[in-house]
Amino acid sequence: MSHETNTLLIPLHVSYIENLGKNKNDLIYHLTAHLRMNAIYWGLTALCTMNHREALDRDEMIDYVMSCWDEETGGFGAHPDHDAHILSTLSAIQILVTQDAIGRLDIDRVVKFILSLQQPSGVFAGDSFGEIDTRFSYIAVNALSLLGRLGDLNVEKTVSYIVQCRNFDGGFGSRIGAESHAGQVFVCCAALTILDRLDEIDTPTLSWWLAERQLPNGGLNGRPEKLEDVCYSFWVLASLSMLKKVHYIDSDKLISFILSAQDPEGGGIADRPGDMPDVFHTHFGMAGLSLLGYPGLVDIDPVYCMPAALIENLGLRKGWQSLERRMR
């Protein structure tokens, strides 16, 4: 039965996420093992946003997370056969926090692993082999914050590198000199928000750049003259939310765009209408709709991209802005 895509097809998306990973013999299952931990976080958080957290088995999920623990490094891999990395480590922490299972974690060891990845310049690497990226700085700050260990961080050093990644257009890149990119803008804004250093952002100039991401079809892109993509509904919107400029975007048009990217047959949301859905775009599309006040969704904290109530209970809520939840 085909559904219209002018409303959010929650039951279909819940069932889409429930069915992910059911067939472990699928080629796709093997080809995505390297981001399995991230995928579980995306699926779980999307379900939370739709108020259907119970759709995935909690104990099975926690067991999977713990099976990816690397005793040698003190971090988590994406999959039991995969090396530890800061990306999968944050997803593991986010899953355990969301499932109220943080007691399973050796917090001191994880903190030691994360802090070991800070480079002399202040940026963080993803693992001991040293790939640097402002994404990893945000991940470190986010993770330490969730674990209540932000006090262990050299904040000045961390902030100083991020500030050097600021471009003339107010945006941020992945490393010093890299082009402004909405994904990198999000991670730098969010890291600076957690560290209470929003004063380092040129808010008017960056807000202008972010507003220019909206295209005539209502969708948002990540850089000038690139195609719209549903995931930027979160990266751009969350950044504007932290800067308290959500009204810079035409929200009705963006909502229509996200809804048009739903798969009305099998569920899930794609990067743009007509493409295949995946759990990444389903999660970020849902998070974007939540920030836009779409009715029937749970509040998402744009800084952590986790349920807002959870972040508030941890005492981590910052002064961001979202649109009022609309009535059905």
Place this chain on the structure above:
Amino acid sequence: MFYNEMKTITAITDALKTSLSTVEVLPGTIDQWQTDLAIPFLLVDGHLGLPQKLLYKLLPCALSLLKQFRLSSSRSSPSSQETTSLLEASSIILLANPAHQTALNQRKRLILAAHWSVKQELDFSTLLLSSSREASKQSILWDHRRWLFQTEYIHNRDHPRLIPAPLLEKELGVILRGCESYPRNYYAWAHWEYCLDKLYEGCAKDEGDYFPIVTRASNQLLRWMEHHLSDYSAAHHLCRLVHRFYGLPKTHEEMSDVDLSFDQLSKQAISLLSRYADHEALWMYLRASWAVGGDQFHRENLKASIDALPTCKYREQCISWCKFCHAL
């Protein structure tokens, strides 16, 4: 188990060791590409074509080899046969899934243990980057090249030194090919910034070989802009190049003809805009050339130049932005 797959994996990796110009992952199966089905891949005049479905068929075997090694007691000191097997398995894994960080890490470990050389890995990496669009956009593959350069040159325990100038120039060519196969290739351009950092270090040490490369690189990017009108990434990096090298003493004779100035950049932007005003990227190029190097003289000319350009929404946006930034 996997006997036939292992034979095919060895045949492919033997082919990879010959003097290849290119490797390409081909859609579908071999029967779409050739009639001699005894050889499951194409090898013609130094061009290796690997059907994607063949790689996927070999993937379980390759993953199994990698997993076996990780669990073995000899992982810290592999035998010669194990080394060969690991290199073969990881080659197939990365050709099938260029985002497989664990397979890439394993290759790094073999290099650190002197079972494989940096030169051999750079050659493999060059082929891998060109094998598919998916490969050319992976941050981990571009970072892998930086790791190789750092290992061989900068952090070389016996003989630390600058990356040789010819190698850096070759690297810029690899990057631009990556940007042709995947337009606006973010991580390829970020790698360009790394190469510019290293060129700058060479220039600052006043070693003659490096200056001419900067000249040729800037001319290359100016030509690139003429043929890639939507490429704001190139425009950003061209402005960065001028910004970074503008102040260096132009004592080298090959630099004397070079006008590395912002005036030259804004002239090009305006010339392109007079013909192709519907490209947002070109308007952003104009903004960038002003913002990175604007001065009073520039400001006066900028207004007159913009006034003379065709009317369109991007022109109005540019004028508003320039007023907002006090450029006008």
